[in-house]
Amino acid sequence: MASQSADRYAVVGHPISHSRSPWIHHEFAKATGQTIEYGRVDVAVADFSRFVGDFFREGGRGLNVTLPHKEAAAAFVDTLTPRAAAAGAANTLWQQSDGVLVGDNTDGVGLLTDLMKNHGVSLANRHILLIGAGGAARGCIAPLLDQQPISLTIANRTADRAHSLAALFAGKGPVRARSLSDLGGTVFDIVINATSASLSGETPALAPQVIHRDTVGYDLAYGKGDTAFTIFCKVHGAKAAYTGLGMLVEQAAEAFYLWRGVKPPTEAVLRELQAMIRAI
Numbered sequence: 195m196a197s198q199s200a201d202r203y204a205v206v207g208h209p210i211s212h213s214r215s216p217w218i219h220h221e222f223a224k225a226t227g228q229t230i231e232y233g234r235v236d237v238a239v240a241d242f243s244r245f246v247g248d249f250f251r252e253g254g255r256g257l258n259v260t261l262p263h264k265e266a267a268a269a270f271v272d273t274l275t276p277r278a279a280a281a282g283a284a285n286t287l288w289q290q291s292d293g294v295l296v297g298d299n300t301d302g303v304g305l306l307t308d309l310m311k312n313h314g315v316s317l318a319n320r321h322i323l324l325i326g327a328g329g330a331a332r333g334c335i336a337p338l339l340d341q342q343p344i345s346l347t348i349a350n351r352t353a354d355r356a357h358s359l360a361a362l363f364a365g366k367g368p369v370r371a372r373s374l375s376d377l378g379g380t381v382f383d384i385v386i387n388a389t390s391a392s393l394s395g396e397t398p399a400l401a402p403q404v405i406h407r408d409t410v411g412y413d414l415a416y417g418k419g420d421t422a423f424t425i426f427c428k429v430h431g432a433k434a435a436y437t438g439l440g441m442l443v444e445q446a447a448e449a450f451y452l453w454r455g456v457k458p459p460t461e462a463v464l465r466e467l468q469a470m471i472r473a474i
């Protein structure tokens with residue numbers, strides 16, 4: 195059990211009861227010999243700014259921020275790291291010793307670490323399709339472009355939102371927008387689902403022809419096992435398809451590193467989390 199003087203952290207969202215972050219961070223703390231207290235706080239949109247201000251005034255050391263507050267967090271902090279500014283959203287907050295409240299975004303690095311390190315997928319010189327144009331998609335664009343793909347195509351149900359995102363990142367690499375129905379005969383090496391469709395058991399209206407036998411599919415969403423999207427990829431002949439559980443653990447590891455200055459091991463935590471979720 196955490197002692198009275200343990201450094202205090204929390205994840206804040208609405209709803210939040212489903213969040214695995216307290217378990218993950220306590221596992222990281224155990225593995226690295228750190229003593230922390232990490233809670234889960236349900237805060238309504240109208241109360242978010244007041245909650246964050248109070249949390250840090252009362253000595254809180256760091257917050258993870260999840261739906262629907264990531265954009266509000268970016269607007270509230272005193273300063274954003276470049277990757278949080280590019281994402282327009284913050285999921286990790288802390289206060290510097292001079293009192294400045296910093297917002298960072300670890301979602302992109304979480305995705306890349308899971309794809310590249312855990313699954314051995316190379317993104318350089320690949321054609322990547324990113325489906326979705328919400329907060330998570332936006333946070334992944336700059337990190338994906340940093341890996342120097344041949345092309346990054348953003349496709350979204352509401353095509354205008356994909357065009358706006360592509361315009362926003364046009365200076366950073368070979369990014370373009372297409373509507374979901376306009377992908378025609380184009381095939382992609384990596385297809386990333388950054389929509390929330392899987393949460394309701396749906397798949398984006400995607401032509402199966404975008405997938406070939408060397409395609410790797412990745413769904414940011416996760417569940418007990420395969421999601422509707424990873425099943426779609428496998429059924430249509432993809433080489434592999436992964437869910438976002440590894441991204442969840444890796445983005446948390448990056449937040450832990452930012453707060454504690456030590457990178458926690460993730461492999462055993464991911465394995466145990468998978469087993470826990472399957473057992474529910």
Ligand code: NAP
Pocket residue numbers: 261301304325326327328329330331350351352355388389390391392393396397398399414415416438439441442443445
């Ligand atoms: P969001 O801002 O609400 O955006 C939702 C996106 O999904 C929009 O592009 C929306 O399209 C699209 N969409 C929703 N239902 C759809 C459907 N039935 N068919 C096609 N497109 C659909 O959500 P977000 O914050 O970006 O999160 C997206 C997903 O990423 C969620 O599943 C979330 O759990 C996951 N995520 C995972 C991690 C992780 O660590 N693994 C981290 C962050 C997010 P329109 O624009 O047309 O509405």
